[in-house]
Amino acid sequence: MEGERISYHKSVQKVYERIKNDGMVSIWDRFEAQGFGGNPDKRCPFCLKGARCDLCSNGPCRADASIDKRGVCGITADGMAMRMMLLRNVMGTSTYHYHTETTLRTLKATIEGKTPFKISEPEKLKNFANRLGIDTSGDINQIALRLHNFVKEDFNRSYIEPSKIVEALAPKERQEVWRKLGIFPGGVYGEMMFSTSSCLTNVDGYYASLALKAMRLGIAMAYQSQIVNEFIQDILFNVPRPHKMRVNLGVLDPDYVNILPNGHEPFLGFAMVQLARKPEWQEKAKSVGAKGLRIIANIETGQEMIQRWEMDDVFYGFTGNWIMQEAVFASGCIDAFVCDMNCCMPIDPLYAEKYKFKLIPVSEVVVFEGVDERVDYIPEKAEEQAAKLLQMAIDNFKERRADIEPVTGLDINEAVVGFSAESILEALGGTLEPLLDAIKDGTIRGIAGLVSCTTLRDNGQDVHTIDIAKELIKRDVLVLSMGCGNGGLQVAGLCSPEARELAGPGLKALCEKLGTPPVLSYGTCTDTGRVADLVAAVSNALGGVPIPDLPVVAVAPEYMEQKATIDAIFALAFGLYTYVNPVPTVTGGPDLVKLLTIDCKDITGGILHVETDTKEAVDAMLEHIESNRRKLGI
Numbered sequence: 001m002e003g004e005r006i007s008y009h010k011s012v013q014k015v016y017e018r019i020k021n022d023g024m025v026s027i028w029d030r031f032e033a034q035g036f037g038g039n040p041d042k043r044c045p046f047c048l049k050g051a052r053c054d055l056c057s058n059g060p061c062r063a064d065a066s067i068d069k070r071g072v073c074g075i076t077a078d079g080m081a082m083r084m085m086l087l088r089n090v091m092g093t094s095t096y097h098y099h100t101e102t103t104l105r106t107l108k109a110t111i112e113g114k115t116p117f118k119i120s121e122p123e124k125l126k127n128f129a130n131r132l133g134i135d136t137s138g139d140i141n142q143i144a145l146r147l148h149n150f151v152k153e154d155f156n157r158s159y160i161e162p163s164k165i166v167e168a169l170a171p172k173e174r175q176e177v178w179r180k181l182g183i184f185p186g187g188v189y190g191e192m193m194f195s196t197s198s199c200l201t202n203v204d205g206y207y208a209s210l211a212l213k214a215m216r217l218g219i220a221m222a223y224q225s226q227i228v229n230e231f232i233q234d235i236l237f238n239v240p241r242p243h244k245m246r247v248n249l250g251v252l253d254p255d256y257v258n259i260l261p262n263g264h265e266p267f268l269g270f271a272m273v274q275l276a277r278k279p280e281w282q283e284k285a286k287s288v289g290a291k292g293l294r295i296i297a298n299i300e301t302g303q304e305m306i307q308r309w310e311m312d313d314v315f316y317g318f319t320g321n322w323i324m325q326e327a328v329f330a331s332g333c334i335d336a337f338v339c340d341m342n343c344c345m346p347i348d349p350l351y352a353e354k355y356k357f358k359l360i361p362v363s364e365v366v367v368f369e370g371v372d373e374r375v376d377y378i379p380e381k382a383e384e385q386a387a388k389l390l391q392m393a394i395d396n397f398k399e400r401r402a403d404i405e406p407v408t409g410l411d412i413n414e415a416v417v418g419f420s421a422e423s424i425l426e427a428l429g430g431t432l433e434p435l436l437d438a439i440k441d442g443t444i445r446g447i448a449g450l451v452s453c454t455t456l457r458d459n460g461q462d463v464h465t466i467d468i469a470k471e472l473i474k475r476d477v478l479v480l481s482m483g484c485g486n487g488g489l490q491v492a493g494l495c496s497p498e499a500r501e502l503a504g505p506g507l508k509a510l511c512e513k514l515g516t517p518p519v520l521s522y523g524t525c526t527d528t529g530r531v532a533d534l535v536a537a538v539s540n541a542l543g544g545v546p547i548p549d550l551p552v553v554a555v556a557p558e559y560m561e562q563k564a565t566i567d568a569i570f571a572l573a574f575g576l577y578t579y580v581n582p583v584p585t586v587t588g589g590p591d592l593v594k595l596l597t598i599d600c601k602d603i604t605g606g607i608l609h610v611e612t613d614t615k616e617a618v619d620a621m622l623e624h625i626e627s628n629r630r631k632l633g634i
Helices: 010-021 027-033 045-049 077-111 122-131 140-155 164-169 172-181 188-198 207-237 267-276 279-287 299-308 322-330 348-355 379-403 421-427 433-440 463-474 484-491 497-502 505-514 525-541 562-574 590-597 614-632
Strands: 243-247 257-262 293-297 315-318 336-339 358-361 413-417 446-451 477-482 519-521 552-556 577-580 607-610
Touching (some): 010 322, 027 322, 077 188, 077 207, 077 379, 077 562, 077 590, 122 207, 140 164, 140 207, 164 207, 188 207, 207 299, 243 484, 257 267, 257 299, 257 379, 267 279, 267 293, 267 299, 267 336, 267 379, 293 299, 322 348, 336 348, 348 358, 358 379, 413 484, 413 519, 433 505, 433 525, 446 463, 446 484, 463 477, 463 497, 477 484, 477 505, 477 525, 552 562, 552 614, 562 577, 562 607, 577 614, 590 607, 607 614
Parallel strands (some): 243 315, 257 293, 257 336, 293 315, 336 358, 446 477, 446 552, 477 519, 552 577, 577 607
């Protein structure tokens, strides 16, 4: 593995050479070692197809649909593959909701005046409360407390009681479909119990039933976990609005104390920025020989932060997404890596020892072998904890700077970040009409919601994501990007206004008119619910066009983990054409594949498309978009 099989980004390729020369084993080496016969992508055929199970002591079992070879319990290959997919979806939902619960704890403590944060967007609070049918009389803290209590009650609603959040936020047309199918969800906790209980050996082995339960769970997750989470983070830390941000590994300057909040939860990251901007903390950094103290955004915690807060010389920039984590370490520029929930790797302690940085878990779910020092986030102690983390990094600087030769000359560039439904409306003059007119008159052919991780399967880091995005904008499709894929597109330059030169004539003209890039940076994977809310607004503005009939596609060019699988299942329940890559581990179940890729269109209106070739994948997306345009008469 070399060149672009490592990564699309030259900066990562450069630091990979340093990792190799230092004798460290990296994610690229470990990926290659998992392959068979020298092929890093060749794996056990039963595992690749999802036709294996080790859930009970009669296994592990393998299934083969072509000869009706079943598991010991009698489950088919289709059931086996979908059951494992549903369990992945439970993990994804649980992790999304863990984040949401932490956000709610932070809101409650902020209402009580016990955090360094504040209600930054009172109008967003009122609007969201109003949409949920919550009383908006009284002061801001009273409204916020009612919102907190309302959503907490709904999360804990029984799975047999319809969710009030979903009833308030989801398109009525979708709600009718979901009720007819029996997949209108209750509270998210009850739905996780319902799904998990269904996956026990000898309970539900029917692939179609399991697929519907996955969709039901996905609906609960998108509206209760994702939308509630992101909207409350907006209320606390600002609605995303467009601004420039430095990106790529060149944001790391070895002469500064560099602290990287990492994971998915931005709370201590924001608290550290607020403290680090104070002169006394900059003086503390200078007293140990550094030029100053910087907070560097990283991975999805970084995305949450850069979407909402502008850069300066303290909140300096964004590195990239999760696969380049070891490259970030090996740059030799890091003093503290602050690990909240998700996207911190079990290998990190070995890199901390080698490259002399502090590795500090700040979430009770994050644990590293051999790392005992931790600062588990408590909203009421956020400022005190942020100060402790800053001091740990400052104390680390002298040793790191004396012992580790940094990698220099790494690339740095700028991206425009901070798009949201509100900021898109602001850019359009307060109404969706200019966007709708551009769709109607063919200036742009459609919209792609690109919600992606990054993976090494089949390609190097971000290679397929960037290829897909380039092909879409070349065909006049506006891209809203989220997740680790968003980080890849930012670093690759597609979220800069200059990227309009890569767009088709219609999209290029629209970008020039509005002053926007052809790829709009829309946040993290947690923003999947937010973009669904925007799609619903487009549907309403067009007169209530059913979601499946819109010229809109969901795109996951490099899905990787369990949160991504529940996003895709939600997109199918929402009625979207959904492209995924790599090939999911369900191909051992031919009836399941048919259900997802063909029959689903007549059930929810959604359809799953799997294709590894960039051009063929985008050809199929455009065929769907153009078909829907003809259906709408535009």
